[in-house]
Amino acid sequence: MGYRKFKADHLFTGFGLADPDAVLVTTENGTVRAVIPSAEAGEDIEYHPGILSPGFINCHCHLELSHMKGSIPEKTGLIDFLLSVMRQRNTDPAAAARLKQAQPDEWILSAITTAEQTMTDYGIAAVGDVCNTTHTLRQKEEGNLHYHNFIETAGFLEDQAAGRFENSLNLFRTFTQAPRLPAGTHSVVPHAPYSVSSRLFGLIAHFEPNKLLTIHNQESEAENRFSVTGQGDFLRLYRAMGVDTSFFQGTGKRSLESFLPHFHRDQRLILVHNVATREEDLQFALKWQKEEAGFLREANARSSNLFFCLCPLANVYIGGLLPDLDLLIRSKVQVVIGTDSLASNHQLSILEEIKVLQRRFPQTTTASLLQWATANGARALQLDSVLGSFTAGKQPGVLLIDHLAEGKLTERSSVKRLAPAQRPF
Ligand SMILES: [Zn+2]
Numbered sequence: 001m002g003y004r005k006f007k008a009d010h011l012f013t014g015f016g017l018a019d020p021d022a023v024l025v026t027t028e029n030g031t032v033r034a035v036i037p038s039a040e041a042g043e044d045i046e047y048h049p050g051i052l053s054p055g056f057i058n059c060h061c062h063l064e065l066s067h068m069k070g071s072i073p074e075k076t077g078l079i080d081f082l083l084s085v086m087r088q089r090n091t092d093p094a095a096a097a098r099l100k101q102a103q104p105d106e107w108i109l110s111a112i113t114t115a116e117q118t119m120t121d122y123g124i125a126a127v128g129d130v131c132n133t134t135h136t137l138r139q140k141e142e143g144n145l146h147y148h149n150f151i152e153t154a155g156f157l158e159d160q161a162a163g164r165f166e167n168s169l170n171l172f173r174t175f176t177q178a179p180r181l182p183a184g185t186h187s188v189v190p191h192a193p194y195s196v197s198s199r200l201f202g203l204i205a206h207f208e209p210n211k212l213l214t215i216h217n218q219e220s221e222a223e224n225r226f227s228v229t230g231q232g233d234f235l236r237l238y239r240a241m242g243v244d245t246s247f248f249q250g251t252g253k254r255s256l257e258s259f260l261p262h263f264h265r266d267q268r269l270i271l272v273h274n275v276a277t278r279e280e281d282l283q284f285a286l287k288w289q290k291e292e293a294g295f296l297r298e299a300n301a302r303s304s305n306l307f308f309c310l311c312p313l314a315n316v317y318i319g320g321l322l323p324d325l326d327l328l329i330r331s332k333v334q335v336v337i338g339t340d341s342l343a344s345n346h347q348l349s350i351l352e353e354i355k356v357l358q359r360r361f362p363q364t365t366t367a368s369l370l371q372w373a374t375a376n377g378a379r380a381l382q383l384d385s386v387l388g389s390f391t392a393g394k395q396p397g398v399l400l401i402d403h404l405a406e407g408k409l410t411e412r413s414s415v416k417r418l419a420p421a422q423r424p425f
Pocket of ligand 1: 216
């Protein structure tokens with residue numbers, strides 16, 4: 001059997017930087033054999049300037065919104081962003097009629113194909129993808145990338161819960177019955193704390209296949225205000241949607257503390273955005289997970305099933321703040337990275353996401369950023385047996401990131417795929 005031997009200025013394994021002299025040895029298809037000193041690697045070592053990394057994991061995307069690239073105005077704030085997306089996503093009947101003429105399904109499907117191709121080119125191997133429609137099914141059945149499909153459900157009024165959940169179950173069944181998609185890669189998930197009723201949270205939490213969940217969390221301070229008092233900018237959103245929220249007087253608690261207790265304490269959960277997440281929220285979340293009934297879990301932040309997903313370029317696009325990264329690092333929570341959708345981003349590139357984090361938080365090490373983008377993401381999406389690190393037997397893809405300066409990413413850094421990741425089937 002032939003081998004490939006990769007050497008670069010730096011070699012990131014998924015968990016840290018290897019010795020500068022290390023060589024990555026793979027089979028011809030990219031399955032990792034070992035990371036060894038160059039003196040033991042023999043001939044035919046390929047040298048590349050830059051840093052080698054396993055393939056990226058995109059923990060938060062809405063591939064079905066790819067046709068909305070460039071159509072939503074930037075920096076309007078979250079409420080107006082959400083209203084624009086809903087309008088253009090056919091919840092408004094007049095807009096739907098206009099859009100149907102302008103954007104037949106084939107156009108939506110080809111935007112999805114293009115977006116997936118760019119993710120592949122940017123070195124992404126797996127995607128946690130939020131779904132409200134079947135538009136992405138055809139592309140996913142090609143088996144180019146691993147996906148976990150998060151079938152999204154929402155409904156703030158208690159008496160809507162059963163109907164909304166049933167609708168989502170129908171979509172869930174369509175995905176699970178697609179013959180080629182792997183079993184166990186679909187869940188029914190809540191959209192956001194402010195858009196899901198207690199009853200609907202209950203149905204989600206008790207749905208047996210829901211081993212892995214995700215939710216948009218604390219994307220703005222207005223979300224916390226609405227949670228505590230039932231007041232603030234979110235009333236504008238509900239008014240525009242014709243939803244009467246006057247029955248809701250707030251829980252007296254911030255958003256994360258209000259919704260987390262709906263779930264099992266060991267629920268694997270990817271919390272997305274976390275822009276308005278503060279120290280008290282993290283302390284509550286970690287303490288809550290530890291207090292498992294019956295026995296004292298030896299939980300700490302790193303072994304927790306909670307993952308904090310950052311999509312910084314979507315935050316910039318929408319015009320919000322960035323999450324408090326120093327707080328997340330200090331609290332030792334597990335950080336993962338997502339691109340969000342082309343409705344709120346100019347590209348679906350994990351490298352661009354971590355570049356903006358390194359620029360805005362210069363003390364963050366390249367190894368930390370890459371770990372969030374690879375091994376942590378693979379663990380979050382339950383794909384760490386095949387992806388996320390240069391561990392013998394895995395085929396995570398081999399990426400080369402170039403134009404580093406003193407070990408840090410620069411504006412010019414770009415990514416190239418040297419070897420492919422394993423396909424899902
Ligand atoms: Zn999202």
